[in-house]
Amino acid sequence: MHCSVYFYKIYAFNSRNMIELLLVFLIFGFLGVVLVIMNKLLGPKRSNPTKESPFECGSPYLQEEINPVPIKFYLVAFIFLLFDIEVVFFFPWALVFKKIGSTAFIVMLAYLVIIIIGFIYAWKKGAFQWER
Amino acid sequence: MSTKIQKEARRESMLLNMGPSHPAMHGTIRVMVELDSERILNSEVEVGYLHRGFEKTCEHRTYFNLLPYTDRLNYVSPLINNLGYVMTIEKMLGIDVPERAQYIRVIMSELSRISDHLTCLAAMAMECGAFTVFLYKIKAREFIWDVIERTTGARMTTSYIRIGGVRAELHPDWRDDLKKAIVETRKVLKDVHGLLDKNKIFLNRTRDIAVVSAQTAINYGWTGPCLRSTGVYYDVRKAHPYLVYDKIDFEVPLGERGDNFDRYMVRMKEMEQSLRIIEQAMEMIPEPSSPLQLMAEGMKPAEAIKASRAQKVEERIMLSPNLEGSEKERYKDISTAEKKYTVPPKEDTYTNIEGLINHFKFFMEKHGIRPPKGEVYFSVEGGNGELGFYIVSDGTDRPYRLHLRAPCFHLVSAMEEMIQGHYLADIIPTFGSLNMIGGELDR
Amino acid sequence: MPGKRALSNGNAKSAKEFDMEGGFITTKFNHILGWARKFSLFHYPFVTACCGMEYMSAACAHFDIDRFGAGWTRFSPRQSDMLLVVGTITQKLAPVLRTVYNQMTEPKWVVAFGTCAVSGGIYDNYAVVQGIDRIIPVDIYIPGCPPRPETVLDGLVKLQEKIQNQEQEWRWKRKKP
Amino acid sequence: MEMEKKKALDDLRKRFSGKIKETFLKFGDEIVIIERDSLLDVVKFLMKEPYSFTMLLDLTCVDHIGQENRFQMVYHLFSLSNNHRLRIKLSLPEKDPVVDSLTSFFKNANWLEREVYDMFGIQFNRHPDLRRLFMYEGFEGYPLRKDYPLRKRQPRIRLRK
Numbered sequence A: 001m002h003c004s005v006y007f008y009k010i011y012a013f014n015s016r017n018m019i020e021l022l023l024v025f026l027i028f029g030f031l032g033v034v035l036v037i038m039n040k041l042l043g044p045k046r047s048n049p050t051k052e053s054p055f056e057c058g059s060p061y062l063q064e065e066i067n068p069v070p071i072k073f074y075l076v077a078f079i080f081l082l083f084d085i086e087v088v089f090f091f092p093w094a095l096v097f098k099k100i101g102s103t104a105f106i107v108m109l110a111y112l113v114i115i116i117i118g119f120i121y122a123w124k125k126g127a128f129q130w131e132r
Numbered sequence B: 001m002s003t004k005i006q007k008e009a010r011r012e013s014m015l016l017n018m019g020p021s022h023p024a025m026h027g028t029i030r031v032m033v034e035l036d037s038e039r040i041l042n043s044e045v046e047v048g049y050l051h052r053g054f055e056k057t058c059e060h061r062t063y064f065n066l067l068p069y070t071d072r073l074n075y076v077s078p079l080i081n082n083l084g085y086v087m088t089i090e091k092m093l094g095i096d097v098p099e100r101a102q103y104i105r106v107i108m109s110e111l112s113r114i115s116d117h118l119t120c121l122a123a124m125a126m127e128c129g130a131f132t133v134f135l136y137k138i139k140a141r142e143f144i145w146d147v148i149e150r151t152t153g154a155r156m157t158t159s160y161i162r163i164g165g166v167r168a169e170l171h172p173d174w175r176d177d178l179k180k181a182i183v184e185t186r187k188v189l190k191d192v193h194g195l196l197d198k199n200k201i202f203l204n205r206t207r208d209i210a211v212v213s214a215q216t217a218i219n220y221g222w223t224g225p226c227l228r229s230t231g232v233y234y235d236v237r238k239a240h241p242y243l244v245y246d247k248i249d250f251e252v253p254l255g256e257r258g259d260n261f262d263r264y265m266v267r268m269k270e271m272e273q274s275l276r277i278i279e280q281a282m283e284m285i286p287e288p289s290s291p292l293q294l295m296a297e298g299m300k301p302a303e304a305i306k307a308s309r310a311q312k313v314e315e316r317i318m319l320s321p322n323l324e325g326s327e328k329e330r331y332k333d334i335s336t337a338e339k340k341y342t343v344p345p346k347e348d349t350y351t352n353i354e355g356l357i358n359h360f361k362f363f364m365e366k367h368g369i370r371p372p373k374g375e376v377y378f379s380v381e382g383g384n385g386e387l388g389f390y391i392v393s394d395g396t397d398r399p400y401r402l403h404l405r406a407p408c409f410h411l412v413s414a415m416e417e418m419i420q421g422h423y424l425a426d427i428i429p430t431f432g433s434l435n436m437i438g439g440e441l442d443r
Numbered sequence C: 001m002p003g004k005r006a007l008s009n010g011n012a013k014s015a016k017e018f019d020m021e022g023g024f025i026t027t028k029f030n031h032i033l034g035w036a037r038k039f040s041l042f043h044y045p046f047v048t049a050c051c052g053m054e055y056m057s058a059a060c061a062h063f064d065i066d067r068f069g070a071g072w073t074r075f076s077p078r079q080s081d082m083l084l085v086v087g088t089i090t091q092k093l094a095p096v097l098r099t100v101y102n103q104m105t106e107p108k109w110v111v112a113f114g115t116c117a118v119s120g121g122i123y124d125n126y127a128v129v130q131g132i133d134r135i136i137p138v139d140i141y142i143p144g145c146p147p148r149p150e151t152v153l154d155g156l157v158k159l160q161e162k163i164q165n166q167e168q169e170w171r172w173k174r175k176k177p
Numbered sequence D: 001m002e003m004e005k006k007k008a009l010d011d012l013r014k015r016f017s018g019k020i021k022e023t024f025l026k027f028g029d030e031i032v033i034i035e036r037d038s039l040l041d042v043v044k045f046l047m048k049e050p051y052s053f054t055m056l057l058d059l060t061c062v063d064h065i066g067q068e069n070r071f072q073m074v075y076h077l078f079s080l081s082n083n084h085r086l087r088i089k090l091s092l093p094e095k096d097p098v099v100d101s102l103t104s105f106f107k108n109a110n111w112l113e114r115e116v117y118d119m120f121g122i123q124f125n126r127h128p129d130l131r132r133l134f135m136y137e138g139f140e141g142y143p144l145r146k147d148y149p150l151r152k153r154q155p156r157i158r159l160r161k
Helices: A003-010 A015-042 A071-088 A090-095 A101-124 B004-008 B054-058 B064-071 B078-093 B099-127 B131-152 B174-196 B200-206 B214-219 B225-229 B260-284 B301-309 B328-334 B346-351 B353-363 B407-413 B424-434 B438-442 C015-021 C024-038 C051-059 C091-102 C115-119 C149-165 D002-015 D039-047 D109-120
Strands: B014-018 B030-036 B039-046 B374-381 B386-393 B399-405 C043-047 C082-086 C109-113 C140-142 D020-026 D029-034 D055-063 D071-079 D084-092 D098-100 D123-125
Touching: A071 A090, A071 A101, A090 A101, B004 B030, B004 B039, B030 B424, B039 B424, B054 B064, B054 B399, B064 B078, B078 B099, B078 B374, B078 B386, B099 B131, B099 B174, B099 B260, B099 B328, B099 B424, B099 C051, B131 B174, B131 C051, B174 B260, B200 B260, B200 B424, B214 B225, B225 B260, B260 B424, B301 B346, B328 B346, B346 B353, B374 D020, B374 D029, B386 D055, B386 D071, B399 D055, B407 B424, B407 B438, B407 D109, C024 C149, C043 C051, C043 C091, C051 C082, C051 C149, C082 C091, C109 C115, C109 C149, C140 C149, D002 D020, D002 D029, D029 D039, D039 D071, D039 D084, D039 D098, D055 D109, D084 D098, D109 D123
Parallel strands: C043 C082, C082 C109, C109 C140, D029 D084, D098 D123
Antiparallel strands: B014 B030, B030 B039, B374 B386, B386 B399, D020 D029, D055 D071, D071 D084
16 A cells, blocks of 8 residues: 555544644734733833943943854854754654554654764764864 | 953954953953954953942041941951951950950851852852752851851841950850751752762863963962962961961862862862861860850849949849840950950940940040051951951051952952953853952952 | 933822822723732842842842742843842942943833942942932832841832832823823 | 061071161061162062062052152062061152062062052053053042042942932
């Protein structure tokens, strides 16, 4: 049997748990929006020149212009993004881990191996040391 | 306002100031840092944000009135400042202090040293992220402050150690208070050893960071735990023994590499030594001449004055609670016999004229404590190092010039060299391990 | 150049006289707003001197300040409501305090912690500002050198009463004719 | 105790016959008074082997207003090996209070001298960057001088009251 059919059996659209998911998104969405609006609505705005200037622990700031940020910071951010996206795929898999049998487990293992190879490559290339 | 660092900074490096109002800078230091993406190229430390004109105020106050000011110098271990100031004047006046008062002074200043180290390491650990250590240590400090409060009346600004002795006798159940505080502190020390000593994060942030060699430390005039962390054996209590420190045996812990972790470890070991000193002093302290009991019964001061006017036999006087411990018969143990240099006990002041005259002359303008002309330098082992008082007196009751040798002034002056080349995040544990106290640094 | 009269020492009318003017809704809403702001005071500890030690005891486990909802220490003026000025403010530090105060977002309150902040304390000389009300408007003065933690908590409760009874301000408030 | 101190002071005086004006003991502290311009070589000599005063404990100044030599610099040297303290004093006239800087020998002299300059207005030759340490830029006058009034405040920003 073609494996897509196989997947269909698992993710049959049963409306019960979908409703809960929808509810969760609704509540948190509503809460977030209300808080932001309340903040905008209630916070009295009274600006003065000092408030616009950056907060430098109370003393006058030393540098007028902000220089371009060195490349190292971008590297760290990129590596985080990379591994973070990969981890996201583990969550749904962990949810249905029991039901989907061993073939899916092998597929996931292969996926994991690829990540680890990438991780080792990054480590050896010295992406994790700040200063080579 | 172009500072030195702005002139010398390279075009593309980032200038940042960890200004006075920064949690890790204890609110009174401004470190201006030139960064090349997290690495510090150049830094400038600006102090003086807590300069309160202590030395100028000293020239306008009498010797006795200056005691509260000395509490607020190194406000983490106030009793040691009192001790240093008072012993300098005693060295000038040449008076000696009764045995029991010396032991009380040793116990109190060791308690103050423990609270100094507890606060310093609490702040250092919290700034490195270990908030539980901060809570544990401040809790342990509460127990110690309870003992200090019951004897001196104040948690922190005690001005308890007076010229010629101490202000009041210990309260009756001081031994089990002290034992409870010692047990609690030992428990917290054990916890913190477990939490921090092998903690990977703490080790990475403090091991081999801001290493100071013994030679540079001496050249910077370092004394105290920071000098001992570089392996140099110098402790004022051993080098120039004062009070009864020569009778008490205690070791002086030394570090090897002089980095942040050694400064932390030396302070931890020093706390254990201070606990040992307190325990030995508790045994060796001579017994008071009259048994310690709380509120003495007796006449009210007003009736005593009427009775003494009518030459009736003068009984004991019931003093108000905050004068507890300074009754007449206990006075011999806690204050020097010389009449001129101490406040007479209240029984004398209320009942006989000689006590009244002494009291009046002690506090009157130009009549109080007048040390002979000349200058003196005396130092005690403070929480951060050698706390020295240099007093020039011109015979009047006000010091002509009083200079404080602040130990953490020399520690912080080495700061610029210590953080050179490290990461921005290393400033925090380095600064925490130096235990900079604003009141003592800027005076 | 102090900003327009800041909200903190604004017209802190007492609740009674305020009721007569506004309608029922605004008083109810004003009461709720006061209640909400009262119990979520994020404080910015502007710590300098010896009172800092007492602030540590007040903020820590033994005399917990968190019981009054004010335990969350924010180290940036943008996220804090209460400026807790702890310790001696010297002349050199005065502009720093003014800048931090101006950079705080409304609604903001100022608490002077300790005699040096209240009136310059025992340091009456060339270096110390004699009380921070010469620099910024102050709401609550906590006496003591250093004040005992209980006094600090009492000062905090007084500030909360003041916030509760104060006429709250919000962005689109109908300005009085 | 007294004898060794006297002996140490005497042979120091013999070594520096011209430059040391007098030595005496006060409350058990050894004091040496020297000329202003002989400071560097006395300190250089004291840092070497027999005395090895390797640490500058303290450096401060006393303002004897009214006397001809008004400012008096006080140096506390300390030798770790033989646990020995010495106080060196030299006096400076009011008109040109200038003295050589010890920053070439001791690193903490940098800040100590900046503090004395800030408080008394004494110039130090060849000091790397002699600026005010405690007080702020716009502060005129030297606070710790006797003729500076205690409560003369120079506020840095316009105060409200």
